[in-house]
Amino acid sequence: MAKRIAVFEKVSFEQFREGFADCFGECEKERIREAYEKLKKPVRATVGSAGYDFFAPADVELAPGETVKIPTGIRVRMEPGWVLSCYPRSGLGFKYRLQLNNTVGIIDGDYYHSDNEGHIFAKLTNDTKEGKTVRIGAGSGFMQGIFTEYGITFDDDAADIRNGGFGSTTK
Numbered sequence: 427m428a429k430r431i432a433v434f435e436k437v438s439f440e441q442f443r444e445g446f447a448d449c450f451g452e453c454e455k456e457r458i459r460e461a462y463e464k465l466k467k468p469v470r471a472t473v474g475s476a477g478y479d480f481f482a483p484a485d486v487e488l489a490p491g492e493t494v495k496i497p498t499g500i501r502v503r504m505e506p507g508w509v510l511s512c513y514p515r516s517g518l519g520f521k522y523r524l525q526l527n528n529t530v531g532i533i534d535g536d537y538y539h540s541d542n543e544g545h546i547f548a549k550l551t552n553d554t555k556e557g558k559t560v561r562i563g564a565g566s567g568f569m570q571g572i573f574t575e576y577g578i579t580f581d582d583d584a585a586d587i588r589n590g591g592f593g594s595t596t597k
Contacts, residue, residue: 439462487561
């Protein structure tokens with residue numbers, strides 16, 4: 427039986443509004459509020475699914491070669507010793523060659539406490555070789571997250587505290 431080790435939460439409206447504007451440009455506060463209210467927490471589709479589906483907060487269309495950054499509006503609180511790995515949903519990768527720009531998104535447990543509330547973003551590229559445009563409707567699954575337990579070395583002495591996302595642990 428799988429261990430219960432995490433809880434998905436929505437970030438605050440202000441954090442979502444900031445991320446939404448950064449990704450999709452400035453727009454009416456009411457439109458952002460509506461997208462925020464409709465956010466769905468990640469879920470597994472079936473009892474046998476390993477991945478938790480993340481859902482798009484707005485319509486996204488990617489022509490071949492285009493890239494988009496998506497604010498999920500979600501953060502995750504995990505038990506120590508676990509990580510969330512994020513991948514494109516299998517069907518989107520297979521049909522369109524949709525890829526995460528960092529190949530696999532790694533969400534560490536301490537990211538939850540960052541200034542941005544641990545807001546999970548995804549940067550996707552339509553890397554099709556067949557000229558296909560990818561359309562992801564608001565509320566549609568586009569990425570999946572899988573929790574993995576990890577270990578550390580006997581001589582590990584890490585003591586720094588994270589505050590941020592990309593590159594924050596190597597500054």
